[in-house]
Amino acid sequence: MTDAEWAIVVDLLPPPGNRAGKGGRHEKYCRRVIVDAIFYVVRGGIAWRQLPRDFPPAMTVYTIFRRWSAIGAWQVVHDALRDRVRVRAGRAPQPTAAIIDSQSIQGSDTVPAYSRGYDAGKKTNGRKRHIAVDSLGLLLTVVVTVASIQDRDSAVRLLAVMRAKFSTITFVWADGGYTGRLVVWAKHVLALTVQIVKRCDDASGFTVLPRRWVVERTYAWITKHRRCVLDYETRPDHHEAMVLLAMIFTMTRRLARDCE
Structure with missing residues (x-):
């Protein structure tokens, strides 16, 4: 991370344990190096144990990633x-509309059988x-399930989580x-109006569909980070934390660029 990017993120990270009123030692490794190592894994798609020696020990970095994931820090x-980013773009912090979609991801051998499934449509x-x-294409909610679940069934959970976080969304x-x-x-339980944007039957090849292209662009942002191309x-x-980190990296670079 550049100095400008680190300045944007540093105050948002959870406080060190020795500053939480519970005693404890000072952190052994610089936080900036730890965050750089985590982003290195997310962007490069490597295994944790393949981190270069310039970074702290791989298991130390992974433990901090796991600990911050558990407390919802990401x-x-x-x-x-x-x-x-929304305020910088002239929008209100709370959105009033959303676009939803799903994407099946091939699981590696590290994904256990109980948390994976087969999507027959996408094979x-x-x-x-x-x-x-x-x-704007900015992530509101992410939910990861087995690939065999139907989109409309998993959307029940997705919309419920989104409604709990954003009472302002109505469409x-x-x-x-x-x-x-x-x-x-969605209309009777969550007071949400869901509009289906269908592809024209006469269209052939790639077609840009109204509103739906926004979420496809978000998937492009996410899959630029190789750890999110396959599920490891x-x-x-x-x-879910990896997806959040991909978007954190994307938004941090955008905010730092706008400040230049």
Whole structure:
């Protein structure tokens, strides 16, 4: 990270243990180096134990990543940066509309059988990540499930999590895979209007669809980080953390560039 990028992130990280009123030692390694090592794994797609020797020990870096994931630190950092990017773009911090979509990801041999499934439509054996983004393409919510689950079934959980975080959202765009009982359920239970954006039957080849292209661009941002191209995580919540880290890196670079 550059100095400008680190200045944006440093105050959002959880306080060291010795400053939480519970005693303890000072942290042995510089936080900036630890965060750089975590981003190195996310961007490069390497295994934790393949970290270069310039970084702290791999298991130390992984332990901090896991500890901060467990306390929701990555979510806090991500949400704070998203609000700043929205304000910088002239929008209110809280969105009023969202776009949802899913993406099946091939699972590596490190993904256990109990948390993976087979998506017959995409011919993918692994997991499926479901995301909700705002009109700028910034991530609002991410949920990781087995790949065999139907989009409209997993969207129940996705929309419920999104509604719990954003009471201001009233309108959601989705593709044809969400047609059916989800639209009725969202309207009566969550007070959300779900509009299905369908592809024209006469269209051939690639076609840019209204609103749906925004979430596809977000997937492009995420998959620029190689750790998110395939699923290497043993736990689904760790893959969710990887997606958050990919977006944190993207937004941090954008904010630092705007400050130059």
